[in-house]
Amino acid sequence: MDRKSHASLLRGVRKVHRATGIALFVLFLIIAFSGLFLGWKKNSNGYILPKTQKGISTDLANWMPMDSLRAIAQRSLLAADVGLDPELDRIDARPSKGIVKFTFTAHYWEVQLDATNGDLLSVALRRSDFLEALHDGSILDRSLKVDGGYIKLFYTSVMALALITFSLTGFWLWYGPRVMRRSK
Template identity: 55%
Template sequence: MSIKNKRQKQAKLLRIFRKIHRKTGAFLFLFFFFISVSGLLLGWKKHSNGLILSKSYTGTSTNLKNWLPIDSLHKNACKILHDSVSPKLSSKIDRIDIRKNKGMVKFVFEDHYWSIQLDGATGKLLHIGQRRSDFIENIHDGSILDKYFETSDGQIKLIYTSIMGFALISFTITGFWLWYGPKRMRKKQPLKVLSNYK
């Protein structure tokens, strides 16, 4: 293959990659924006002074022997949720975080973004918090749409993360070639011999 044909082939490949890069970026611009902003916020959550991630409060005893039964703590957390936030909120539990070293237990609810921190020994309220970091994380990975549409097995999250993952791979490959392709073409360009000497 002649040098001219090689250069034409490389130029055509560059045009294709540029087109893929441009169209993918234009089509998924909004999603990339949400991913970048939510990712930035999640990276800063522990340094947000409690704005994104609630501080973990300290109870009176780190000895589990002194703690109330989990069932009693759970009932107390649900009562506080309904009395202090709203009686209409679901008390269905997503998880229970036991922080033995802090003498605290945190109840995280499934159907909304509220959490209750209780003293493990006394059952007294330490903190009522909104789980903003969980909300941001749900936006970041697309699972907020699974919550909204009540899908059975996180299908929207799977499709969303697959599309965005392949798009990022495509961006990486095409972006690298858009940078490297012209350099490669210039490197392979034959030197012009100037014969102006008499």
């Protein structure tokens, strides 16, 4: 490749790199900051992700039935804040801790119960779930009520392709001038 066509290629790569960077600048910042906070979630002293409590027994034979625990969790949520929807999303049983966590579909709150006696251990906001939804784009599916995660799929595909483009064009912006200097 001659020097002139090399320089032309380098200018084209620079334009693609700049245009992609300008177009996706805010989204990259959102991904970077939310990823940073998600990396720190277990070391945030319960601020980003509520601390997992401990129940009185890790023996599953002593645990209450799951439907009874669910009913207690929903009542506990309603007692903590009347405005929150008690529709259940997930149940996370932690046998090694003797607890069960309940998360809900319409908000980012959780209820932790002692699995043996149903005692309320914690009602807390899961900021990590919000950050995760922001990080992967599923917050748009949720807020626009789009089933199937299509916005998330599009968002993650665009961002992955942009990151690949940045990596390749960034490498060429670093390596291309070296090749041109060597061809003198």
